[in-house]
Amino acid sequence: QKEVEQNSGPLSVPEGAIASLNCTYSDRGSQSFFWYRQYSGKSPELIMFIYSNGDKEDGRFTAQLNKASQYVSLLIRDSQPSDSATYLCAVTSFMDSNYQLIWGAGTKLIIKP
């Protein structure tokens, strides 16, 4: 069974600080990694994707991938109250003869003003 694991939280971070969200995965063959944000009562929306080891930056968001250690993280700089949401990690794995997205259960992030 291929798995993606996240700390469920809640993770509480002061406004303006850096929020660090982590995700580990079991399939060493995974090639693509995604971070989604989900506000309460809404559908998940893509924040970032990363395919290669290292860092990828987009505005206040940085995704970090370490395939050797099988983890991917998301850093949010200058956290804002509007960043309060559940963050879902998703990893593509090859299973049952096709590529499937395997989802973590999500980390609830709370930004305190």
Add this chain to the structure above:
Amino acid sequence: IAGITQAPTSQILAAGRRMTLRCTQDMRHNAMYWYRQDLGLGLRLIHYSNTAGTTGKGEVPDGYSVSRANTDDFPLTLASAVPSQTSVYFCASRAGPNTEAFFGQGTRLTVV
């Protein structure tokens, strides 16, 4: 239509009734998915389709069926609803095996 659309947005359904949740996308994506999301359990895959004419079972397929007659539409049917099928249902699509998934707005289903 822009992106992926689900209908209805919410529904209260009597146990034992049949119900079809609709999902339509206009992005010409090959792959489509149905998930259910319950508090604390994250997204669980019900059924998927990698291309028109093919479907597959996900993690929690029992009590659900799907069809994929064309690229755009991927309806999910509950043949005889039970209270444990109370959940939020999301339809999603993606273009290829390593691309991101796009989600519909979700259907909140309550079976009483």
